[in-house]
Amino acid sequence: xxxxxLSGVQGLFLGVLNLGPGHVIMILVGSxxxxxxxxxxxxxxxxxxxxxxxxxxxxxxxxxxAEGGFIRFFYDVGVRTExxxxxxxxxxxxxxxxxxxxxxxxxxxxxxAGQFGIFITLLLALAVGFDKLDAVAVSIIGACDGxxxxxxxxxxxxxxLGAVSVAAYSYMALVPLIQPPIxxxxxxxxxxxxxxxxxxxxxxxxxxxxxxxxxxxxASILAPKGAPLIGTIMLxxxxxxxxxxxxxxxxxxxxxxxxxxxxxxxxxGATMEADKFLRAQTLLVLALGFIAISLDTAVGVLFGKLMSxxxxxxVNPLIGAAGISAFPMAARVVxxxxxxxxxxxxxxxxxMSANAGGQIGSVIAAAVxxxxxxGMGIVGG
Amino acid sequence: xxxxxxxxxxxxxxxxxxxxxxxxxSLLILLIRKVFPYRPEEAAAKKS
Numbered sequence: 514x515x516x517x518x519l520s521g522v523q524g525l526f527l528g529v530l531n532l533g534p535g536h537v538i539m540i541l542v543g544s545x546x547x548x549x550x551x552x553x554x555x556x557x558x559x560x561x562x563x564x565x566x567x568x569x570x571x572x573x574x575x576x577x578x579a580e581g582g583f584i585r586f587f588y589d590v591g592v593r594t595e596x597x598x599x600x601x602x603x604x605x606x607x608x609x610x611x612x613x614x615x616x617x618x619x620x621x622x623x624x625x626a627g628q629f630g631i632f633i634t635l636l637l638a639l640a641v642g643f644d645k646l647d648a649v650a651v652s653i654i655g656a657c658d659g660x661x662x663x664x665x666x667x668x669x670x671x672x673x674l675g676a677v678s679v680a681a682y683s684y685m686a687l688v689p690l691i692q693p694p695i696x697x698x699x700x701x702x703x704x705x706x707x708x709x710x711x712x713x714x715x716x717x718x719x720x721x722x723x724x725x726x727x728x729x730x731x732a733s734i735l736a737p738k739g740a741p742l743i744g745t746i747m748l749x750x751x752x753x754x755x756x757x758x759x760x761x762x763x764x765x766x767x768x769x770x771x772x773x774x775x776x777x778x779x780x781x782g783a784t785m786e787a788d789k790f791l792r793a794q795t796l797l798v799l800a801l802g803f804i805a806i807s808l809d810t811a812v813g814v815l816f817g818k819l820m821s822x823x824x825x826x827x828v829n830p831l832i833g834a835a836g837i838s839a840f841p842m843a844a845r846v847v848x849x850x851x852x853x854x855x856x857x858x859x860x861x862x863x864x865m866s867a868n869a870g871g872q873i874g875s876v877i878a879a880a881v882x883x884x885x886x887x888g889m890g891i892v893g894g
Numbered sequence: 895x896x897x898x899x900x901x902x903x904x905x906x907x908x909x910x911x912x913x914x915x916x917x918x919x920s921l922l923i924l925l926i927r928k929v930f931p932y933r934p935e936e937a938a939a940k941k942s
Contacts, residue, residue, distance in 0.1 A: 618923035625909075625916040632905035639901040648901070719930035720923075727922050735915055874916055881911040885904055889895070 531573035535787030542790075543567030543782065546679070555686035559659065559778050563679065566782020577783055584783040587776045592667050592674070597777040598660035599745045604770030605660070605872075606749020607762045609840070611724060613866040614873075616714040619820075620832070620863065624870025626816030627836025628878035630808030631655035634801055641797060645891060646670055649882065651798050654681045655805030656875035657688075658838035663777065664742060665879055669892070675784035676795045680802030685839045691803070692810050692846045696834050699814045704821065706855040707829040709863050721754040732877055738887050739880015746876055809837045813867075835864040838875035844868040 546564030550557035566584060570577045577584045591597035614621055631652045638648035650670035653662050654677055662681040666674050684691065697705075725747035733740035752762040784790075817833025831851050835843040844864035851860040886892045 615923055615927070618920040621916045621920045621923075622913065625913040628912050629909050632908045635908075636901045636905055639897045645897060645900050648897075649904075714927075715932035716927065717930045717932040720926050720932075723926045723930060724923065727926060728919060731918065731922060732915055735918075736911070870916070873919070874912060877915050877919075878908065878912045881915065882904065882908050885907050885911065889900070889903065891895075891900070 528573050533787070535791050536571045536573055538791060539571040539785060539787045540568050542785070543571065556682045558774050559682045562775050562778025563782040566779040567785040570783040570786050578786065584779055588780045588783065591773070591776055592780045593671070595664055595667055597773050598664040599741050600769055600773045601660045601777065602742060602745035603749040603765045606746040607753045607766040609750060609869065609872060611750065611869050612716055612721070613862055614869040615716045615720060615724060617712045617863070617866045620866040621870035621873065623813055623816055623833050623836035623867040624874030626833060627809045627813040627871045628656065628874045629812040630805045631878055633808050634805035637804060638801055647673060649886070650677055651801050652805060653677070653879060654684065654802035655809050656838060656879055657685055657806055657809060658875040659685065661742065661875050661879045663781070672789060673798060675781055675790055676798040678781040680799050684802055684806045688839045688842045689846050691806060692834050692843065693850055695807055695810045696814055696831060696850055699811060700818070700830050702854060704818065704830050705851065706858065707821065707826060708855065708858050709827065709829050709860060712862065722751065725751040725754065728873070732880065736877065736880035736884040738883035739876065742876045742880055810834050813837065829860055832860055832864045832867045835867040835871065836874065837871040840868045840872055841865060843871065
């Protein structure tokens with residue numbers, strides 16, 4: 514009887530006995546993510562479930578990610594299969610209005626320049642010792658696009674999913690702090706004051722419906738490995754623009770996106786186990802992610818300067834900073850920066866065009882990357 | 895393939911490929927706009 518009592522009491526303290534400093538640190542990291550999401554409002558939809566998932570998985574003996582564990586089930590079903598980010602893409606497509614881009618299509622090129630940080634960071638990651646596929650996973654933070662980062666890293670470096678996702682979402686939330694100093698450093702006051710005229714190009718409904726179909730077919734043929742990424746975002750947009758499947762569109766942008774966001778966040782948080790996350794490599798991932806997003810902004814602005822030069826000063830280079838996928842935050846940053854130097858300057862719609870271009874650009878960059886990797890024989894067909 | 899060959903190949907093809915695909919997309923948008931131009935009746939139909 515005594516030994517039974519002793520064993521029972523011991524059972525109550527097993528969690529405490531197995532609690533290591535790593536667990537405590539990671540519970541604090543999870544709490545920090547919760548603080549950023551709840552108190553600071555930084556990407557709360559993702560940071561709250563991620564933070565809570567990080568806390569749950571670091572409770573000793575909770576076995577959340579053990580075979581048959583509660584979160585492991587969702588991880589196997591949705592993350593390992595890459596289904597969750599794709600479902601989120603359908604919702605993003607259903608929420609995105611590409612009209613500004615359709616009105617001013619040449620601006621889409623800024624969405625390409627805004628992805629160059631991915632590829633420069635790839636070289637940096639290789640230089641600091643990451644192996645090939647890990648470097649790909651780190652560099653994709655530069656897509657400035659959570660689902661793309663999750664899709665690519667879960668495919669090639671699942672052990673880095675937690676660090677890559679947290680970096681991607683954290684830096685996306687910090688775009689209003691990261692971008693302005695870079696924008697100011699690379700432009701003159703005269704350039705920042707350039708007024709861009711309004712583009713009033715009416716777009717037919719048929720054009721809006723044809724756009725996602727043409728993008729899917731054309732871009733997927735050129736970069737077939739990216740077809741799931743391109744296809745899902747464009748399917749969502751087709752549902753939005755066609756107006757024929759309003760129920761599906763509403764479900765995609767609300768119920769499906771919300772449920773998947775919750776489960777995806779929990780799963781990402783659950784990859785942040787102390788023994789996997791508390792490594793010097795995680796700090797490197799965070800540093801390289803920051804560099805990637807900074808480089809995106811810098812190359813975008815420089816490309817904007819080039820466009821300004823080629824058009825005889827008709828393009829304000831600031832809009833180049835919006836050629837990333839952080840929508841619509843980057844466009845708002847550009848608008849605010851433009852107004853600081855010229856109160857009559859309304860860059861928002863132009864920046865929105867570049868920002869929509871950045872959304873497509875990030876998906877295309879990932880698709881091109883996947884197809885080139887396949888072509889080089891680094892990944893299977 | 896060593897890391898540097900891999901990195902430079904992926905970076906160069908990646909950047910030029912992304913730029914190329916998006917440039918073609920911009921041309922395709924112009925083409926679609928030409929083939930399916932906006933008609934003022936659409937605005938009228940929207941209003942009614």
